[in-house]
Amino acid sequence: KLPAPFAVPLSIPPVLPPLTSEGTTDFYEITMREAEAEILPGRSTTIFGYNGITPGPTLSVRRGRTVVVRQINALPQRHPTLRYECTTSVHLHGNATPPQYDGWAEDLSAPGFFKDYIYPNDQNERTMWYHDHAVHHTAENTYMGLAGLYITDEGRNIPLPSGRYDVPLVVQDKIFDTDGQFLFDDDGQKELMGDVILVNGRPWPVLQVERRKYLFRILNASTSRAYRLALSTGEPFTFVSGDGGLMPAPQQDKTFRIGVAERYGVVIDFAKYPIGQQVVLRNLELKNNEEFPSTRQVMRFDVVSEAADLTRNEVPAVLKPGGGQDDPMALQPSQARRTRDWRFERRRGQWAINGLFWDPRRMDAAPGLNDVEIWRFDNHSGGWFHPVHVHLIDFKILDRNGRPPFPYERGPKDTVYVGEGEVVRLIGKFGPHAGKYMMHCHNVVHEDHEMMTNFEVGKGGP
Ligand code: C2O
Ligand code: CU
Structure with missing residues (x-):
């Protein structure tokens, strides 16, 4: 009784505005709390979310500005079924953060406490994610929903697709119990392999696309599962960035494997297809992944119209000049x-x-x-x-x-x-x-x- 694939539209995590700004610093506040989410159509699932949603709100940050995030732990004292104490530590994955703000696994905030995390954003532009890192409970806490995107200006200074043609895809797998709750089954501390694939928190969603290029920022935020992604049309992907930002030059491949926490910036050109074409993002066989028929597909792109806007419809041959000190x-x-x-x-x-x-x-x-x-x-x-x-x-x-x-x-x-x-x-x-x-x-x-x-x-x- 899994939900039907391709029955819900893709949603995009909201961008969180700063609470206040002062000089070169932006202040944000995020509350981690238990909440109800409609993930399976018509049902309610208990989650842990940054600001009560999963994925959490996206932080869209300008390079060169300092960001302070107050992370308030308002989770329940104990996990609803597993009963461990819901302490947290927040890691900004991909950032060169001073050690005291890096989400050290034993730097724990108990429910009722907060910590201010300070991030200098002086690295090159990139797509990052923030997630829980509490010692021995990172799997449960992230599985419950404590993960979100943090994007510095990656790709915005070159003519890659932007605005509504720049789409994050946070891919996760889950197991639902008969009450519609997340079931944490890690097979005796080995791995958790769910049979429901979520993208941005919705099962096998559909995105309606125009006949032009799109940039997808793909993050595998699963617990254990890796994916080998491919398009049902057999066309290659064009890769423009890895975890740490733009590649020197774009690369192509028809399939790629992506393990937990990896990010790839991928351009797909839907101008190749006629209106009416459906393109499925498939998940091919990968050694030692546990596959189910339902995990063979991730989402679908439906080509519905001509391009409304053809600006920034390119992949430059050189993405990043490179060679700098810290490259x-x-x-x-x-x-x-x-x-x-x-x-x-x-x-x-x-x-x-x-x-x-x-x-x-x-x-x-x-x-x-x-x-x-x-x-x-x-x-x-x-x-x-x-x-x-x-x-x-x-x-x-x-x-x-x-x-x-x-x-x-x-x-x-x-x-x-x-x-x-x-x-x-x-x-x-x-x-x-x-x-x-x-x-x-x-x-x-x-x-x-x-x-x-x-x-x-x-x-x-x-
Ligand atoms: Cu040590 Cu994504 O974390
Ligand atoms: Cu391992």
């Missing part, structure tokens, strides 16, 4: 001060990095401030894939099993898909802040069950 795409292996090896594996029914479990007191690496390092991720865990995220930095993927990264991975990244038996090498510069940061698998069930560690930037050393 990870300009880094070369010869600049690296050291290479670190990280092994991801299953151990005693939990998930380990280099044989070790999460311990907030232990620092497993100490890069010097602004040191360039190569990190080598080795997936040793057999039948599992791990989307691995390094806080603070943007990186460039050097190779995977000795071969070049996929075309769509040739842009700045902060999360990398490390598939079964894969060894991925990346290069990044550890700055601009010193301090303690996390690195972990972003299958948040793995993260909560110990596949997370810390590094401390500043001292320089092993």
Whole structure:
């Protein structure tokens, strides 16, 4: 009794205006609370939402302005069914945030408390997301709905599609129980694979499109599921950005895999199709994903009219000149001060990095401030894939099993898909802040069950 696919329109998360502005600083206030949402048509589901909605409101931020977000935890004392205490920590994923505002997993705010997070927005433009990061309960809290977008001006200074032709797609999977509530079934702390696909909080929605180009900012905000996306027409996607902003040049591919927390900016040109054409965003087979017939499709685009507006209908051949000081795409292996090896594996029914479990007191690496390092991720865990995220930095993927990264991975990244038996090498510069940061698998069930560690930037050393 799953809801029918392609029966509801796509909705777009609302943009949150600042509460006040002063000089170069914008102040926002967000309240995390329990709320009811209509996700399945005609039914009500209890969620946790930033301002009571999921996905949360989008923060649309100008580069160069400082943002202060007061995050008020007004959640119930205990989760309605799982009964853990609803403490929170908010992480802005993709931002080089000073360590005290980075959503450290043990920097918890209890219900009834708030924390002000301060974000300098001095990095290049990008599509980020903010989400809960509470130690051992990130999976449950994000699954309940604590996730939203935070977009700096990515793509707005070049003639990529904008305005209503610039559409975020937050993709998630859920399991609903017979009462229409989210069921958290992580298969014995292994993974959560839902049979209902939501985009922007609605099941298999439809977007009516005009005959022109659209920019989609795709975020996989699922718990464990990865996707291998493709268009039903067999046409390729044009990739313009990765996690850390614009790619040097656009890339094409007919299909791409996207693990939890990865973002890709993708242009689709609907001028190729006649009015009346329906284009399904499909999800192809992916090793060690649990697929159901219902998870083979994500949403549908219905071509309904000629373009009302043909300005900004381009993909420039050069997206970003690059080569700047902090451009990870300009880094070369010869600049690296050291290479670190990280092994991801299953151990005693939990998930380990280099044989070790999460311990907030232990620092497993100490890069010097602004040191360039190569990190080598080795997936040793057999039948599992791990989307691995390094806080603070943007990186460039050097190779995977000795071969070049996929075309769509040739842009700045902060999360990398490390598939079964894969060894991925990346290069990044550890700055601009010193301090303690996390690195972990972003299958948040793995993260909560110990596949997370810390590094401390500043001292320089092993
Ligand atoms: Cu998206 Cu450590 O998080
Ligand atoms: Cu993992």
